Amino acid sequence: MADFMNAWKHFKTITHHKYLVMKGCFKVGLYKQGILHDMSKYSPSEFWVGIKYYQGNRSPNNAEREAIGYSSAWLHHKGRNKHHYEYWIDYSIKEISGGMAPAPMPNKYIVEMLMDRIAACKVYNGKKYTNASPWEYYSVGKEKAPIHPETKAALEKLLYMLAKNGEEATFAYIKKELLRKA
Numbered sequence: 001m002a003d004f005m006n007a008w009k010h011f012k013t014i015t016h017h018k019y020l021v022m023k024g025c026f027k028v029g030l031y032k033q034g035i036l037h038d039m040s041k042y043s044p045s046e047f048w049v050g051i052k053y054y055q056g057n058r059s060p061n062n063a064e065r066e067a068i069g070y071s072s073a074w075l076h077h078k079g080r081n082k083h084h085y086e087y088w089i090d091y092s093i094k095e096i097s098g099g100m101a102p103a104p105m106p107n108k109y110i111v112e113m114l115m116d117r118i119a120a121c122k123v124y125n126g127k128k129y130t131n132a133s134p135w136e137y138y139s140v141g142k143e144k145a146p147i148h149p150e151t152k153a154a155l156e157k158l159l160y161m162l163a164k165n166g167e168e169a170t171f172a173y174i175k176k177e178l179l180r181k182a
Contacts, residue, residue: 020119049073083112
């Protein structure tokens with residue numbers, strides 16, 4: 001019975017997250033991305049792991065990492081979803097940090113990444129969510145993240161704008177300025 005309850009709770013959590021991302025994407029005109037966002041979370045490779053490690057207050061991927069040292073679900077997920085900066089990391093032929101080279105992300109995926117972060121913070125923070133929550137969460141690990149400098153600057157600008165000006169102003173900027181240039 002516990003497995004069924006975890007399955008149902010996990011399904012509700014990822015579906016609520018997907019719905020919030022879809023709403024945000026629709027507000028800025030990214031309809032296809034809003035509909036297709038995180039569909040891989042319903043695949044067996046990700047869904048069964050989500051059930052096994054479901055806790056309700058954080059990503060099951062972190063619990064899987066703690067249990068086995070890595071997240072098989074995350075490895076599957078990041079390779080199929082272009083809104084994660086990890087999708088855009090390639091090998092480098094130059095001698096740089098570990099031989100890895102982050103590539104710049106197209107603006108539409110940076111925006112989807114923002115919507116993903118907003119939705120994750122809303123889901124896991126609940127009533128404690130503020131427009132600053134995505135910036136605060138990002139700030140904890142930003143120094144370690146191998147993000148292309150252009151992508152990092154764009155994401156940080158949007159996260160800061162969200163924290164200071166709120167969703168309405170940030171989404172208006174995205175729709176009228178950022179995505180218009182794309």
